[in-house]
Structure formats: C-alpha cells, structure tokens
Amino acid sequence: MNLLIELLAFAVAIGVLVVVHEYGHYSVARLCGVKVLRFSIGFGKPLFQWVSPKTGTEWTIAALPLGGYVKMLDERETSGAPIPADMLPQAFNRKSVWRRFAIVAAGPIANFLLAIVLFALVFATGVTEPAAVVAAPAPNTPAAMAGFDGGETIVAVRTGNAGESEQVRSWSDLRWKLLGAVFDHKRVVLSAKDAHGTSDFQLDLRGLSEKDVDDDFMSHLGFEPGGGKLTVAGVQPGSAAQKAGLAAGDRLRAVDGIPTDNATAFIAYVKSHAGKPVTLQVERGAPAGPAGQTAGKLEDISLVPQSQRDDATGQQVGRIGAELATQVPSIDVRYGPVESLQLGARRTWDLAVYSVRMFGRMIIGEASLKNLSGPVTIADYAGKSARLGPSAFLSFLALVSISLGVLNLLPIPVLDGGHLLYYLVEAVTGKVVSDRWQLVFQRAGLACIVALSAIALFNDLARLIHF
Structure with missing residues (x-):
C-alpha cells in the first residue's frame, strides 16, 4: 500500500511540475507570436495525442513520464523541409534575442510562481507546527553559550543589535529565519520568554563551519524542540533499559541531573556514555509503571548503556534499548491572503538562494555531493509527505518546483x-553563437547532466541500502 501511495504521489508531483514548467514556455511563446508544434508530457512513444483545431498544436502524453518538452517552429529543425514563407515570421529563430530569452526563461519562472502559490496556500489554510520552545542545549553549542537553559519560547529574531525584529510564530519559522544568518555567518539576537519574562540572547554564528550547514544546522546550534514530554514507548527484552526497570509509559525528566524533553538530545547523550553509568529521573504513572507505584512519583534509575557498533559511523556508541516518544507543544499557524503571498514569495526566494549556494559549494568542494537526490528519493519523500497530509505534500511540491527551476537556470548547455x-x-556581441560551438558545449553539458544524474542515482541507492 505504501509503495502504491509513493508511486501515485510521485506521478502527481512530476506531472504537475512538468506541465507547469512546459506551459510557461508554451504561453510566452504564444504571446511572442511563435507557432508551437507540439506540447509533450513525457518522452518516447506517444500514448495519447490530440491536435488543437485553433492553434494546430499537437498535445501529447508519452510513455516515459520523467520530463517533457515544447517543440516550436524553427528553421534549424525542419528535417530538410523548408518552412513556407508565410509562416517564417512565426519561427522561433526569427524572433529577437530578448523574446527568445523570455520564452526560455518562462519555464523556470513558472516553477517559481507555482512554488509561491503553493506556499501561500499552505500559509493561508493553516498548519499545525511545533512551537518555538527550545530544549536544554548540549554543552558548548552556540545556544548553550548564548545562555539558553531549555524551556524558553523564542518569540522574535533580529540580525545584530540594530536590525529589525521579526516575529517568530513556530519552530519552522525560527528555522527559516536562522538559515540565512547561518549562511552569512552573522550575529543574531533572539528574544525568548520564560517564567521570569522576556530576555534577549546573543547568538554568534560566525564560527559555524560550512559542514555544519550541510547537516542539521539547528542541532549544531544546539536547538531542538522542547517543552514537551519524553516518554518510553517500549523496552527491548534483555536490554539495559529492561534490566534497570524502565517500562512503557515512563516519562523521562532528566539524565544525570540535566532536564530532558527531547529525544534527539537524550539519544546523543546516551550514545556518548557507552559503558558508563547514567542516572535517569523518571516520572511514573499508575497505568504504566510497576504495581504499587503512584501517579506522578519521581524515581532515580541507574543503568549502564550497552556498547554497540553504529552502522552509520562504525564507532561504538551507547544504547539502552528503549523506544522513545516525544510530544512537543504545537501551534496552529495561519496567515491572511496578502501576508500568505508575501511569505510564499519570501520562502521561495530563500530556498532558491539556498539551493544556488549549496550547488556552488558542491562544485568547489565545500559541500558533499551526497546532497544531490534523484527520482528514488523524490518518490520516497512524495509518498511520505502525501501520508502526512495536504499541507506537507504541497510544501514538498513547492520545494521540488523550486529545485527544478534552479536546476534549469544553471548555465549548462542542454x-x-x-x-x-x-x-x-x-545580446552583448551582436553575434549568434555558432552551431559548431553550440554542438561542443551541448556535448559537454550532456556529460555534466549524465554525471549529475549518476551521482544522484548512486545517492538514492546508498540511502536505500544504508552504505
């Protein structure tokens, strides 16, 4: 059933993105007076064809649905048959350089416009997101050095002491506001509320390395969603957790005196204490704890995480054999129509800039090529986002649309x-690039695309088999 959902979600995603991209080319070509011969969704053998009696355009759905194209009247692509004199003004190559530029640029621009609309829909209809409550940060992280103890709710962020303050509505909102500051290695000021009022925290991002941005930069900053409940969902037989007496339903309050309300931080702490005793403060309720326990009773439990090999890193890490569940406070985020469009445009711009920067860093070796993804990963995330609901799927569709727009704007022939x-x-020289040089560049560009596709496919397979 999951495979079917993934395939259907992938088909819908690719279909929508390709149609929008190619329709951008088609619509501007028509506005510029260029005759469009064929509008094809997919490549290869046509499965369905229909000719518009008004425009003469052949609309096609082909067998291989991984793309599409718009074929326009062009004297360079006539297969030897001359174009009738009365149709020459409609040929693509006869149009001015700026009209040809507009027609070609219209495809990626359509993808960006689609992303703006999709994000605006998500913002306008509302979405439930984790609140911007921080968990206790790991020692020596920027969040810890800024003075965060855990439990604070971040309500605003500004760049430097003189920057304009921007409201933070949710955890996702906080993440996006910090992303640009992380890339630019700036100082930011976070305003956060706790039981004692509102305070400002100076967050210095200048020392963050490029590799930190490749991974989960929020974790590198020391920020994890907090303020919720971290409970034991299950215990593996024979594990350190079972031997120590942990049971499903136990709420974990602290580890070695450090408050814990986040699974990621708790797991990281346990991993770093392989073979070393740790003390858990546990709150037990009558339904889940051992017989005779009273609801809300706090107990200290000592155990020693078992040392096991981590398949991802090959290193020995600590594990206690407990399944964890985190319930974090959430908030319903909804915006008005105008603000939704503004936020959609800003989110699209931020993601496009981030994509260009990341691709540039991959080219010069400052970022890993593992960041490239192919159709297998896209299908996987399409299915996962579809199962999470309409908002998640629309956000995923917008993200891929932006990636498609950025990819197509890269200065790579083909x-x-x-x-x-x-x-x-x-436009600058007044001379058309010769067919000979275009052929040379096209071959080089095709080699680049094949190489990028091979890397993306390898990354897909590596994620599937975890090597």
Whole structure:
C-alpha cells in the first residue's frame, strides 16, 4: 500500500511540475507570436495525442513520464523541409534575442510562481507546527553559550543589535529565519520568554563551519524542540533499559541531573556514555509503571548503556534499548491572503538562494555531493509527505518546483540556463553563437547532466541500502 501511495504521489508531483514548467514556455511563446508544434508530457512513444483545431498544436502524453518538452517552429529543425514563407515570421529563430530569452526563461519562472502559490496556500489554510520552545542545549553549542537553559519560547529574531525584529510564530519559522544568518555567518539576537519574562540572547554564528550547514544546522546550534514530554514507548527484552526497570509509559525528566524533553538530545547523550553509568529521573504513572507505584512519583534509575557498533559511523556508541516518544507543544499557524503571498514569495526566494549556494559549494568542494537526490528519493519523500497530509505534500511540491527551476537556470548547455547564456552572449556581441560551438558545449553539458544524474542515482541507492 505504501509503495502504491509513493508511486501515485510521485506521478502527481512530476506531472504537475512538468506541465507547469512546459506551459510557461508554451504561453510566452504564444504571446511572442511563435507557432508551437507540439506540447509533450513525457518522452518516447506517444500514448495519447490530440491536435488543437485553433492553434494546430499537437498535445501529447508519452510513455516515459520523467520530463517533457515544447517543440516550436524553427528553421534549424525542419528535417530538410523548408518552412513556407508565410509562416517564417512565426519561427522561433526569427524572433529577437530578448523574446527568445523570455520564452526560455518562462519555464523556470513558472516553477517559481507555482512554488509561491503553493506556499501561500499552505500559509493561508493553516498548519499545525511545533512551537518555538527550545530544549536544554548540549554543552558548548552556540545556544548553550548564548545562555539558553531549555524551556524558553523564542518569540522574535533580529540580525545584530540594530536590525529589525521579526516575529517568530513556530519552530519552522525560527528555522527559516536562522538559515540565512547561518549562511552569512552573522550575529543574531533572539528574544525568548520564560517564567521570569522576556530576555534577549546573543547568538554568534560566525564560527559555524560550512559542514555544519550541510547537516542539521539547528542541532549544531544546539536547538531542538522542547517543552514537551519524553516518554518510553517500549523496552527491548534483555536490554539495559529492561534490566534497570524502565517500562512503557515512563516519562523521562532528566539524565544525570540535566532536564530532558527531547529525544534527539537524550539519544546523543546516551550514545556518548557507552559503558558508563547514567542516572535517569523518571516520572511514573499508575497505568504504566510497576504495581504499587503512584501517579506522578519521581524515581532515580541507574543503568549502564550497552556498547554497540553504529552502522552509520562504525564507532561504538551507547544504547539502552528503549523506544522513545516525544510530544512537543504545537501551534496552529495561519496567515491572511496578502501576508500568505508575501511569505510564499519570501520562502521561495530563500530556498532558491539556498539551493544556488549549496550547488556552488558542491562544485568547489565545500559541500558533499551526497546532497544531490534523484527520482528514488523524490518518490520516497512524495509518498511520505502525501501520508502526512495536504499541507506537507504541497510544501514538498513547492520545494521540488523550486529545485527544478534552479536546476534549469544553471548555465549548462542542454538546460534552459545554457540557452539563456547563448542569448546573453548574442545580446552583448551582436553575434549568434555558432552551431559548431553550440554542438561542443551541448556535448559537454550532456556529460555534466549524465554525471549529475549518476551521482544522484548512486545517492538514492546508498540511502536505500544504508552504505
């Protein structure tokens, strides 16, 4: 059933993105007076064809649905048959360089516009997200050095002491507001509320390395969602947790005197204490604890995490054999129509800039090529987001639409960006890039695309088999 959901979600996602991208080319071509011969969704053998009696465009759905194309009237692609004189003004190659530029750029722009609309829908309809409550940060992280103890609710962020303060509505909102500051290695001021009032915390991001941004940068900053309940959902037979007396339903309050309300931080602490005794403060309720316990009673339980090999790193880490469940406080986030569009445009811009920066860092070796993903990973996330609900799937669709727009704008021949580069050269020099050089660049661009596709597919397979 999950596989079927993934396949259907993937088909819908790719279908929508391809149609929007190609329709961008098609609509601007029509506005510029170019005759469109074919609008194809997919490649290869046509499965369905229909010719518009008004425009003469052949609409096609082909067998291989991983893309599409718009074929326009062009004197360079006539297969030897001359174009009738009365149709020459409708040929793509006869249009001015700026009209050709607009037609080619319209595809990626359509993807960005789609992302803005999808994000605006998510913001306008509302979504339930974790509140911006922080858990106790790990020692020596920027959050810990800023003075966070855990339990504070971040309500605003500003860049530097003189920057404009921006309201923080949720954990996701906080993450996006910090992302740009992390890339730019800036200082930010976070305003947070606790039981004693509102305080400002100076967060210095200048020492964060590029590798930290590749991974979960919020964890590197020391920020994890907090303020909730961390409970034991199950205990493995024969594990350190079972031997120590932990049971399903026990609430974990602290580890070695450090308050804990976040599974990620708790697991990291246990991993770093392989073979070393730790003391858990546990709150037990009557239904889940041993017989005779009273609800809300606190107990200290000592145990020694068992040393096991971590498949991901190959290192020995500590494990106690308990399944954990975290319930964090959540908040319903909803915006008005105008604000939703503004936020959608800003989120699209931020993600596009982030994608370009990440790709640039991969080229110069400052970021891992493991960040590239292919169709297998996209299908997997399409299915997961579809199961989470409409908001998650729309957000996923917007993210992939932005990635598709950015990818097509890269100055690689055979992509839209490569053609745009030709037109810029033509606009500056007044001369068309020769067919000979275009052929050379096209072969080089095709080699780049094949290499990137191979890396993305390898990363997909590596994620599937975990090596």
